[in-house]
Amino acid sequence: MKTKISALHIPHNKNTASMNAVAISAPAEVLLPMNMHGGAPAVPVVAVGDYVRVGQMIAKEEGRNSVPVHATISGTVTAVEEMKISGATTTVIRIAGDGKMEKDPTLAPKNPENLDEFLTILRDSGIVGLGGAAFPLWAKLDAARKNHIKTVLVNGAECEPYITSDHRTMVENADLVVRGVQILKKFLDSEEFVIGIEDNKPDAIAKLKELFKDMPYVNVKPLKAVYPQGAKQVLLYNAAGLVAKEGQRLASLGVIIINVTTLAKMALYLDTGMPLVDKIVTVDGAAIAEPKNLIVPIGTPIQNLVDECGGLKGDVGKIIIGGPMMGKTTDSLESPVIKACNALLVFDEASSKALEPSACIHCGxxxxxxxxxxxxxxxxxxxxxxxxxxxxxxxxxxxxxxxxxxxxxxxxxxxxxxxxxxxxxxxxxxxxxxxxxxxxxxxxx
Ligand code: SF4
Ligand code: SF4
Known part of the structure; x- marks a missing residue:
């Protein structure tokens, strides 16, 4: 690893940074894939015709590193079927919504008393790493428990261009970020929490600095707004001064990294019992009429997000789930929003043209x-x-x-x-x- 890490100054295009996240209208249908996490796909426990409510478990985890899937709208299960999504075939549960968004009445706050109880409860939440990796949160914390986690790095860098969903979480749900830190402090007994935030989010930095001012173990750390500041190795070095060798687990250095929205969702789950059922998704790109931050039930077809943003302008050249640097392209607006989706970018043909590769000129x-x-x-x-x-x-x-x-x-x-x-x-x-x-x-x- 270099002692000074290279970084790119690429255009941020954070066009939606100051836009409050708004909830979309209840979708007519959601498609919930069973493979939205690392580990084995979840197994459906509902059948066609069942009525389900928001937050109700509809598929259970299968083996280690797996998590359950929950209904994200209220309505009736219309299919449990195999479907190809982003090139991979998976089982999908379709729910036809009744527009009521009725919550599962059995949901209740959780009060774990020790780490074992906390991890067992957390598994039921369906929460995965929301920065992109989608690894189950409970499994990450479980794997880390053999080591004393001295430092928790909270990743609020959000370095990918366009995406502002973590930014909005930090501004609009700052109380949940504080609760998340308090919960992890209680169960991991970590000595310090470093919340790394790129300095192009001054409102988020100011808000969290104010809320954490009486918690000396929390360091809200502004980081240069350069790409890829939020990448694991880069954040580890720039926020904690540490380097992990190839194959070395961060926990062996006494560190874990948790995405800031993941932390907020964890706090929401413990405080209300509501599992992971929705996400803030940034919708932007040259072909989107009115870019917005939307609060979206997981499983909503991305076409609904486009419609909520005034539709498309011009021809569609490229649809990206995630950011322009690390996101994945899709050719279908019927693809559902999955747990790890934090942005939908649609570009017109003119801005999507791939340049023809030529021979390497050995420029280095x-x-x-x-x-x-x-x-x-x-x-x-x-x-x-x-x-x-x-x-x-x-x-x-x-x-x-x-x-x-x-x-x-x-x-x-x-x-x-x-x-x-x-x-x-x-x-x-x-x-x-x-x-x-x-x-x-x-x-x-
Ligand atoms: S894609 Fe891989 S090789 Fe290329 S800059 Fe990133 S880490 Fe380095
Ligand atoms: S050395 Fe070759 S592959 Fe690397 S940047 Fe230059 S032209 Fe591209």
Missing amino acids: RCVEACPLNLNPTAYSKAMEIEDEELRYQILTEENVSMCMACGCCAYVCPAHKPLVTTNNQAKSFVRKMKAAKEPKKEGAK
């Missing part, structure tokens, strides 16, 4: 731009080697598994090489080779 800009000092050109070259063992050796030596797909290398490449795609292919190749080698190691013992 990709290496200079990489926050982790990785060498994307080495990955591209290695992926052309036919000998798989040699390819594996080079990619491993060049630490390809560290690549966090932040896109800085591709952004600066004058030859417009699809470096992130190649890096991802290289990571996938290394994972498969490692998995193939593991049984051999065991057998050799």
